[in-house]
Amino acid sequence: MRFYVNSIFLLMSFVLVLSCKSQESNDFSDSGDKLWPEVTQTTKPWTRWWWMGSAVDNPNLKEHLVAFQKAGLGGVEITPIYGAKGEESNFLEHLSPKWLELVDYTITTADSLGLGVDMVLGTGWPYGGPQVEQEYAATKLVIQKYPLQQGTLFNEMLAPDAKEQQPARLTAVLAYDVDENFKDLTAEVEDGRLNWTPEDSDYTVYAVFTGKTGQQVKRAAPGGAGYTLDHYSKEAFEDYVQPYDTAFAKLSGNLRAIFNDSYEVYGTDFTPKFFSFFKEQRGYDLKPHINLLLSDSDNDLGNRVKSDYRETLSDLLLQQFNEPWTAWSNKKGYKTKLQAHGSPGNLIDLYAAADIPECETFGSMPYDIKGFRREAENIRTGDADPVMLKFSSSAGHIAGKPLVSSETFTWLREHFKTALSQTKPEAEELLLNGVNHIFLHGSTYSPERAGWPGWKFYASVNFSPKNTIWKDAPALFSYLTNVQSVLQEGKPDNETLLYWPIYDQYNSYKDGKLFFQFKIHSLNEWLLDTPFYKTTNELMQKGYGVDFLSDDFLQKVKVSDGQLVLPGGTYKSIVVPDSEYMPLATLSKLIELKKQGASIIFLGLPESVPGFFEFEAKNATLKNLIAENNLAISTLQSGLGAAEIEPEDLVNTGLKFIRRADGASKIYYLVNHTAQDIATFIPLAGTVANAVILDPLSRKAGAAITRDRAGKTEVKVQIASGDALILKTNVSEIIQPWEYAEATATGILLESDWEITFEEGGPVLPESAKLQTLKSWTSLGEDAEHFSGTARYTTTFEKPSQEADAWRLDLGDVRESAEVWLNGNYMGTAWSVPYQLNLGQLKNGKNTLTLRVTNLAANRLRAKELRGEEWKTFYEINMVNKDYKPFDAKVWEPTPSGLLGPIELIPLQIETK
Secondary structure, rough: OOOOOEEEEOOOOOOOOOOOOOOOOOHHHHHHHHHOOOOOOOOOEEEEEEEOHHHHHHHHHHHHHHHHHHHOOOOOEEEEOEEEOOOOHHHOOOOHHHHHHHHHHHHHHHHOOOOOOEEOOOOEOOOOOOOHHHHHEEEEEEEEEEEEEEOOEEEEEOOOOOOOOOEEEEEEEHHHHHHHHOEEEHHHHOEEEEEEOOOOOOOEEEEEEEEEEEEEEEEOOOOOEEEOEEEEEEEEHHHHHHHHHHOOOOOOOOOOEEEEEEOOOOOOOOOOOOHHHHHHHHHHOHHHHHHHHHOOOOOHHHHHHHHHHHHHHHHHHHHHHHHHHHHHHHOOOOEEEEEEOOOOOHHHHHHHOEEEEEEEEEEEEOOOOOOOOOHHHHHHHOOOHHHHHHHHHHHHHOOOOOOOOOEEEEOOOOOOOOOOHHHHHHHHHHHOOOOOOEEEEEEEOOOOOOOOOOOOOOOOOOOOOOOHHHHHHHHHHHHHHHHHHHHOOOEEOOOEEEOOOHHEEEEOOOOOOOOOOOOOOEEEEEOOOOHHHHHHHHHHHOOOOOOEOHHHHHHHOOOOEEEEEOOOOOEOEEEEEOOOOOHHHHEEEEEEEEHOOOOOEEEOOOOEEEOOOOOOHHHHHHHHHHHHOOOOOOOHHHHHHHHOOOHHHHHHOOEEEEEEEEEOOOEEEEOOOOOOEEEEEEEEEOOOOOOOEEEOOOOOOEEEEEEEOOEEEEEEEEOOOOOEEEEOOOOOOOOOEEEEEEEEOOOOOOOOEEEEEEEEEEOOOOOOOOEEOOOOOOOHHHHHHEEHHHHHEEEEOOOOOOOOOOOEEEEEEEOEEEEEEEOOOOEEEEEEOOOOOOOOOOOOOOOEEEEEEEEHHHHHHHHHHOOOOOOOOOOOOOOEEEOOOOOOOHHOOOOOOOEEEEOEEEEEEEEOO
């Protein structure tokens, strides 16, 4: 196996050496290989695979799958979408016999290559299509108000406002007098006409209609266009899947999972059976209180009815769609993979309803890593908030779901401008917050006839074999595989549960909106300014592992020997952040657990129950429960201390971490996103017998230097800015010592001349050149300015006179990745900051250094557009830039490319135990 490595040496003082011997003599990785879990289909990253127009064929499908497999991916998730212009004759109708034949070919071919296949249950998103009749289309509540004067006959047809373009069915007619006394006039309506005279008062009549949103499937593929499904109706779902019952029965291959994208069903706040479901779930009839529900002021009674309404939407989505969807899939042998964010409901319960909860990130986040580039003109501001990410992983952890996935790198940078180095910290942030299976977003099927750059999905990043970053992408995929294999071992090891007070959101005005979505793009509306958010950050910043807890999952908690037991594992404490609203059942359960010996830490006490039904009596009971049980507010620190929960003080160094448990062993994934190299002893919570270090870039492993201080084991680590390592404790295997390294002198600048030869890429190969000073190859003439691909750099240098156990190569600024050979021996691939790797020993006399450097595709794409060559030939959204404006590469400046240096050789002294 070929390992792609990027060292994690330190620029000053201590460094971490990947290898201190030549590859020929180094058996270090073999001795530690047994510490690495087996690489499997699901330990590898997967990719979403866009089928444009479903214009696919056997040879190109196989070619793509082979490329995916060779690069190190573990599987694909197929999403058919709109097609390319000029390809209409090759379009395949969704679920047609030919389409099914090619899907089956894909599954069986993938299986032969060791790849898995997931699918969307439809095309584009959200679920919907031609089989969705009006009856089962996404539904909304439509209200028309009529003021009636006392003693005046009202004799009119009741109809929704003329702006309603979709058909709406009259469901109820409700009247309220000036004192808000209620009359149900539904029985007074004949053929849509109300004939009624109010004798005792002025009235306001509310005509309630079951309306339709009219939303169509977004980005639909041929044969997949149609209405969006009513996600609050089990009958609608069962009707929707009938074509798939028939179609999937014809597949001979095995799908792994059915995917459902983020909840982008807009404006749907009703379903035909809403009133009966509401009464069953909330305990009262909503119709007499429609006036409160629709109140346009921020008032207590109106907000309480709104709370019940929003909770009912959550229950409907969970019970009428998500749970039946998973049951249908599991019956056929498929898992389900769900993005619950954006849903109008409890994200924890909704994520947990699937076999694999999935989060997503969008845009680019800032990092303090030395040398990390984040040019403002190339990015969209990201939303990868760790607290938001933990909703999906928490659901997986408490429900016992072994995999938590993520849609990753969406709009990380502008098209053709994402470097592998820029993906690494974004992926690490996900992995640190509980994700253990990354899905790329994504790769577009593109047949050979499409030429370069091929077919492209409108959003970046495109991990395509036609994209230059594909050349060294195996290095990224190998890194992710190594980390994910470890993060799929054992079980989560968070000891603290944090209750999410969602009723503070339900029971608030929200500008009067009944349909409120918990979106990742608007965290300021429901998350950022809450005690829950602040408490989560405080816990994480102090080194406590935390998972979130919903009201429903709280009811599943049991106590055993003082531990809190859930389907996914055990915890030591529940922290209840300050909140205004809490259901009686929730408070009663917390008190019950406390009486059974569990640690329940109240950072605040609720002031009221949520909702409308009998709330005055329930509030009295709430206050009595608090008083009778002497519930008191405590501080976070004292409460966790009393529960004997120790923080991981290693966070004081600036390191980020996630911890898992595998029997007696603890597993730590440690990442340095600070601007400083970290070389120190880090304390672990408690004492351990031993610790080993695993390098996820190279798969090397070794026994760490440890010491005991003040009742804690400390482990020596050396992690450069931008790098990561893994610790395993209490390991029984005998293993060679980890080799630490210290720079014995400042770097020696490599000032020799370079020969540069352009080897592969386009639009044409520039002429070779000699460089006395390293600079962007775009300065070598027009052909080089327009070139994207790979160039070979070669130089010779004399071995320095200094004594050294090994030498480190610091490549400085690389645009964007470099394979490195020393004297004909492959040393590794430098693909992320720090662009450093170990050379081992140098030969006496002359040494030859060869690098194959690959740049981004941006310059070739810019040249193509400057020549007037059109390639953006796609239906619907076609191509847009990061700001969703028309894409125009002609306005770009040339992107720096190649080796920019400076390049240094650094002498190292090796230390072991």
